[in-house]
Amino acid sequence: MTTLSAAEIRGRRQWPLPKLADPTAPLLEVRDLKTHFRLERGWVRAVDGVSFSLADGEALGLAGESGCGKTTTALSLVRLLPSNGRIRGGSVELFGIDLVPKSERAMLRYRWREISIVFQGAMNALNPVTRVADQIAEPIRQRLGQSDKTSKRRAAELLDLVGIPRKRLGAYPHELSGGMRQRAMIAMALACDPAIVIGDEPTTALDVMVQAQILLLLEQLRRDLGLSLILITHDLSVIAETCDRVLVMYAGRVAEEGPVDRVFREPRHPYTQKLLGAFPNIHADRRTLEVIPGQPPDLVDPPVGCRFAARCPFVMPVCTEVDPPEVRLEDGVRVACHLFPPSGDAA
Numbered sequence: 001m002t003t004l005s006a007a008e009i010r011g012r013r014q015w016p017l018p019k020l021a022d023p024t025a026p027l028l029e030v031r032d033l034k035t036h037f038r039l040e041r042g043w044v045r046a047v048d049g050v051s052f053s054l055a056d057g058e059a060l061g062l063a064g065e066s067g068c069g070k071t072t073t074a075l076s077l078v079r080l081l082p083s084n085g086r087i088r089g090g091s092v093e094l095f096g097i098d099l100v101p102k103s104e105r106a107m108l109r110y111r112w113r114e115i116s117i118v119f120q121g122a123m124n125a126l127n128p129v130t131r132v133a134d135q136i137a138e139p140i141r142q143r144l145g146q147s148d149k150t151s152k153r154r155a156a157e158l159l160d161l162v163g164i165p166r167k168r169l170g171a172y173p174h175e176l177s178g179g180m181r182q183r184a185m186i187a188m189a190l191a192c193d194p195a196i197v198i199g200d201e202p203t204t205a206l207d208v209m210v211q212a213q214i215l216l217l218l219e220q221l222r223r224d225l226g227l228s229l230i231l232i233t234h235d236l237s238v239i240a241e242t243c244d245r246v247l248v249m250y251a252g253r254v255a256e257e258g259p260v261d262r263v264f265r266e267p268r269h270p271y272t273q274k275l276l277g278a279f280p281n282i283h284a285d286r287r288t289l290e291v292i293p294g295q296p297p298d299l300v301d302p303p304v305g306c307r308f309a310a311r312c313p314f315v316m317p318v319c320t321e322v323d324p325p326e327v328r329l330e331d332g333v334r335v336a337c338h339l340f341p342p343s344g345d346a347a
Ligand SMILES: Nc1ncnc2c1ncn2[C@@H]1O[C@H](COP(=O)(O)OP(=O)(O)O)[C@@H](O)[C@H]1O
Pocket: 037, 038, 039, 044, 046, 064, 065, 066, 067, 068, 069, 070, 071, 072, 073, 082, 084, 085, 299
C-alpha cells in the first residue's frame, strides 16, 4: 500500500474545500488553545495553552493520564463541549479558517463534514430504534443534501468499507456485536467524507482481538482515503503502532510532542519517561513496572511553574517558579521542561 501525497489527498476529497479556505494552509493548526469548565469554585483549566498541528494524511496520537485534557481537546476541535465548557483563548484553524469564533450554525458546515469524532462506547451514540444503515444515510441526506437513493447507496458502501456484511444492513444497533457497532460508528464518522477523524479511546470497551481489528481498519482507511487521524488512547503501544507523531499532555498542557520513533526511543520530558516506564510492554516484567507516585494538580488552582514539578524526580528551584517554555529540539521533538532550556541560554 502506498501513502498518498498531500496534494493527492486534497484532490481526492468528494466535497470542495470550504469557501474561505486557504488551499495552502496546514490542514489543522491549533494555537494556544484554552478550554475551561466553569464550576462553583472556579474555572477548571482542563486545556490550558495547547498548540499542535496536523498535516494531510498524518496520524497524531494523544497520550497522557486520565484527566489531562485529551477529551476536552478533542471536543474543542469539533465544538461539542459540555454546557459548562468554554474556549477561553486560542485558535483552531482548519485550512486556515478559525473555528473558535464560529456560531453554532456556522459550525454545522465543519463538524462531521470536515472533522468528525468517534467516541468510546458506541452503544450510547447510536440510536437504538433506528436501523444502523439508516443512521448512516441520514447525515449524507441532511448535511450533504444528497437524494434518498444516493444516501442509501453511500451508506451501504460505507458499511462495506468498514467490514459490516451487506446482509446486516437492516440491523438495529442491539443486533450487532460491540466490534460491529464500533465499525458502524466509524462508518458514521466517515459519512460526510471528512478530512479529519478523531478517535477518542475508540477501542477501549472492546476485547483485545476486536481492538486490533478496529485499529487495523482505521489504519487502512487512513491510507486508502487519505484521512488524517487524531487518536486518543491510554494505550501507548497503539500509538506506537498506528501514529506518526505523539503528543503527550500533562495537566492541560503539552509536555512533549514529536515523531513517534523519537519520543518513544528517547523520551525527554521526565513525565514522558515515567509514562513509558509505567506502561507494560512485552519486554517488561510486570513487577518492574513503574507507577508514577503522586497525583496531577488541581486544575482549578494549578501550581506556578511546571505542573509536573511536585512529581518530578529532577525538580529544580526554577521549576516551581517559572513555566517551562516549549523548546523545539533538533530532531523535531518539542518539549516543555527546564532541563531543556531554549538555545542561547543553555545551562
Ligand atoms: N463538564 C466538566 N465540568 C468540570 N470539569 C470537567 C468537565 N469535563 C471534564 N472536566 C475536567 O477537565 C479535566 C480534563 O478532562 P478530560 O478532558 O476528560 O481528560 P482526559 O480525556 O485526558 O481523561 C479533568 O480534570 C476533568 O475532571
